[in-house]
Amino acid sequence: MVKLTRIYTRGGDRGETSLGDGSRVPKHALRVAATGTVDETNAVLGLARLHTGGQPETDAMLARIQNDLFDLGADLCTPEQEAPGYPPLRIVEAQVERLEREIDALNAGLPALESFILPGGTPAAAWLHLGRTVARRAERLITELALTEPVGAPALKYINRLSDHLFVLGRAVNDQGRHDVLWRPGENR
Numbered sequence: 001m002v003k004l005t006r007i008y009t010r011g012g013d014r015g016e017t018s019l020g021d022g023s024r025v026p027k028h029a030l031r032v033a034a035t036g037t038v039d040e041t042n043a044v045l046g047l048a049r050l051h052t053g054g055q056p057e058t059d060a061m062l063a064r065i066q067n068d069l070f071d072l073g074a075d076l077c078t079p080e081q082e083a084p085g086y087p088p089l090r091i092v093e094a095q096v097e098r099l100e101r102e103i104d105a106l107n108a109g110l111p112a113l114e115s116f117i118l119p120g121g122t123p124a125a126a127w128l129h130l131g132r133t134v135a136r137r138a139e140r141l142i143t144e145l146a147l148t149e150p151v152g153a154p155a156l157k158y159i160n161r162l163s164d165h166l167f168v169l170g171r172a173v174n175d176q177g178r179h180d181v182l183w184r185p186g187e188n189r
Helices: 030-049 056-077 093-108 123-146 153-173
Strands: 016-018 024-026
Touching: 024 030, 030 056, 030 123, 030 153, 056 093, 056 123, 056 153, 093 153, 123 153
Parallel strands: none
Antiparallel strands: 016 024
């Protein structure tokens, strides 16, 4: 566990921050942007959880995902090294596999899609769709980071699977897809 005794350190007052390995980088560095967008995804899921009352399984899934997103943030904020002084926290395949099992279970109870879905329906679904789009932005940043610095394959898989999970979960909380808002191409021409 992490113990925080001070919230501000003044260490970032000149536009730099520390990574998990102690190195200093500009706050606008791609690694920091990716980590921050993962954190933003987590915050959106916190809002979604406010609207999942009466759905303990959904809330439990989102709680696990929120914890995983902190794991992902820890993974991203610690650059990969050949011989680290301590074993850094990394996303593992089991976390990706859990998302896949949950996606499959959720999707099994949903009707086939007849069109693309617009974000909305219920408040929980709208927040989950927003979380999905923020997760996709995090994925774009993480894949860009992976072009120049090592990023673990499980981390890349996790963020990719997460947006799929949030999409399917959004449909599930929309009364098993019955309250999905469907796109009607060209309807307002």
